[in-house]
Amino acid sequence: MCFNIFKKEKRYPEKAKYKKGDYVNFRLRKELHFGYIYDAFLDENENVVYTIQLAGQCPTFIEKYKEEDIIGLKNR
Numbered sequence: 046m047c048f049n050i051f052k053k054e055k056r057y058p059e060k061a062k063y064k065k066g067d068y069v070n071f072r073l074r075k076e077l078h079f080g081y082i083y084d085a086f087l088d089e090n091e092n093v094v095y096t097i098q099l100a101g102q103c104p105t106f107i108e109k110y111k112e113e114d115i116i117g118l119k120n121r
Contacts, residue, residue, distance in 0.1 A: 055086060057084075058085055060093060061085045061093045061095075061112070062093070062115075063082050063085070063112070065082055065084065067082045068081055068082075068118065069081075069082060069097070069115050069117065069119060070117055070118075071097065071110065071114060072114070073099075078099060079119045081099075082095055082098075083095075083096045083106060088109070092111065092112065093111075093112040094109045094110060094112065095110045095111075095115070096108050096109075
């Protein structure tokens with residue numbers, strides 16, 4: 046018998062305030078930065094947390110950044 050094992054597909058949370066591709070302002074090490082929303086998911090407490098991409102050519106990813114800690118959208 047052959048059993049197919051499928052991995053559960055990660056979906057973007059519907060209750061997320063910021064969408065993939067938004068530029069947002071946030072604080073990192075007491076300094077104001079802006080970054081790009083790369084991904085979002087729900088943590089164990091059902092809160093929305095984001096992965097934020099910082100910089101462009103050689104990016105840094107900030108993982109598990111809480112939604113309530115993001116200051117707001119950056120004007121383009």
